[in-house]
Amino acid sequence: MPALDKIRWENYARNLAKGMTQADAYEDAGFTRSKQAASALANNPVILQRVEELRTERERILSGPTVFDEDADTDNGEPLVEVTMEWVIERLAANVVSAQSTGNHSAANKALEMLGHHLGLSFSDKKAPSGDEGKPGSNLGSGNTFNILSLTEGLKQHAAALEQMPMKDVTPEDDG
Incomplete structure (x- = not known):
C-alpha cells in the first residue's frame, strides 16, 4: 500500500508505527488532541493496515545493515540504503x-x-x-x-x- 492520500492520516499511521501513544500521534499529525478521536481513527481498517505495513517495513530495514541516505527512499518515507x-x-x-x-x-x-x-x-x-x-x-x-x-x-x-x-x-x- 502506498502512502495514504490524507496526509494527516499518513502521519498518524507513521507516528503509531514508531510507537507513539494514540493521543500523542494524533496531535503530532496535526489534529486537535482528543483521546476519543485518536482511538476511533486508530481502529479504522485503513489506518490499521497502514500501521502494520509500516511496522513490517521498519523491521525489514532494521534487520539488515542500513544507513541514512538522502538520495534513497523507501516506500515508508525513511531514506535508508543497504550497506554493501x-x-x-x-x-x-x-x-x-x-x-x-x-x-x-x-x-x-x-x-x-x-x-x-x-x-x-x-x-x-x-x-x-x-x-x-x-x-x-x-x-x-x-x-x-x-x-x-x-x-x-x-x-x-x-x-x-x-x-x-x-x-x-x-x-x-x-x-x-
Missing part, C-alpha cells in the same frame, strides 16, 4: 575525490588508507631492515611502493566509474 561492500567502496572513492578537490589531504589520505586496507595493501611507517638504510624507498616498508602504485591505479578506475554516476552537490554555499 560495493556501496562502501564507492563512498570511500567519492570521499577521496571530494577531499582532494577541497584540499582536505588528511581526509583524502584516510579514505585512501581504508581503500588500500580493503584491497590488501599494507601501509607501514617501519624502516627497512638494517643494512638497507639510505637506499631509495627504504622508509616505505616492505613492498609499499608497489602497493601505493596499485592503489593509485585502482582509484583511477574507481574515479572513472564515479564520473559516470550522477552526484549531488553538497558543497556549502559561500556566505561572503
